[in-house]
Amino acid sequence: MSASHNHSHSHKQLNYNRAFAIGFILNAGFVVVEATYGFLTNSLALVADAGHNLSDVLGLVLAWGASFLSQRPPTKRYTYGLRRSSILAALLNAIILLLVMGGVAWESIRRFSNPSPIPGNVVIGVAIAGVIINTITALMFLSGRKRDINIRGAFLHMAADAMVSLGVVLAGVAILTTGWLWFDPAISLIVVAVVIINSWQLLWESLNLALDAVPIGIELLAVRTYLSELPGVIEVHDLHIWGMSSSEVALTAHLVMPNGHPGDAFLAKVVQELHDIFGIEHTTIQLEIGDPNNPCVLAPQNLV
Incomplete structure (x- = not known):
């Protein structure tokens, strides 16, 4: 059994330090x-x-810290570096947001039975400022939201905040117009629903990445088919695809090639095509000739 490894390191980590700094100052x-x-x-x-x-x-602090840590080089202890911290940050962000919204929902329901008068003009003025600040912050993360779940978490938070603040503006207008105090907790509940809907997908996607699920947007069968149709390959097994970080995807696979090692040019081509077609950044391939006297112990699909 022979092993060959080829890795792609051409992926450039997203750097949003300036956006995080500006967003933190404005929002704090x-x-x-x-x-x-x-x-x-x-x-x-x-x-x-x-x-x-x-x-x-x-x-933002969590996402900023994770973005910094994910760019740290590998060490003897952490051979992949600290890339996975960005996945953990996205997961913690989703959990924190859902917990906070649960508390807001409880207080909103309680306030229905005992609404309090509020000056709508003050509410409107402060909330309009919130719409502006949150929209500016969200736009700074707009370009990276599709490539990095950690950046998308920051974007979704800010975009949701802009909608939340807009809802508060509407509550102030409604109270000034009608005098109905229950608009305040009612708008709060609508805000909670919007934020939860926007955060739920982030929660599950980050949880799946933390559990080494195949990242969304990559079809395992399509990758298997591509590998199995390579010249000289008669079998593909022990195929694994997972997220190394919130923006990098890794793959390992065993290719059975009875004619032996096809050369480094073959591996380089496969690595490049996996990157170009599927967005896989870090590829490790083990080559085998399929010797029946020395079968691969990881060939059965139920083994990891």
């Missing part, structure tokens, strides 16, 4: 302003939005 400052006005005016919508924004500030 806004949380202080919004929470202060929320408590002074007794507005649940503002306090809820401030709490949500606070969770997003923490989320």
Whole structure:
């Protein structure tokens, strides 16, 4: 049994340090302003939005830290580096956001039975500022949201915040127009529903990546078919595809080639095509000739 390895390291890590820094400063400052006005005016919508924004500030810090750690070089202890930290950050972001929204929903339901008067003009003014700040921050992460689940987590948080703040604006307008105080907790519940819907996919996708599931957008059967149709390959087994980080995909596979090692040019071509066709960045291939006297112990599909 012979083993051949070829790896692609051409992938450039997304660097959003400037976006994270600007987003953190803008949102942390806004949380202080919004929470202060929320408590002074007794507005649940503002306090809820401030709490949500606070969770997003923490989320930005997590995503920022993970983005930095994922670019650290490998060590003797961590041979893949700390790339996986970006997946863990995305998972923690989704969990924190869902927990915060659960608390907001509980308080909103409680407030229905005892609504409090709020000055709608103050609510509208603060929330409009929130729409502007969150939209600016979200746009800074727009370009990387499809390539990196960690960046997408930051984008979804900010985009959801913009919608949340817009909802608060609507609550203020409704209260000024009708005088119906229940609009405040009602808008809060709508906000909670929007945020949960936007966060649920992030939760499951990051959880799946943490459990080494095949990343979304890659079809395992298509990769297997591509490998099995390579010249000289009669069998493919022990095929695994998983996320090394929130933006990098790894693959390992055993190819049975009775005619022996086809040369490094063959491996280089396979690595490049796996990158170009499927977006797989890190490929390791083991070549076997299929000697019946020395069968591969990992050939059965039920073995890992």
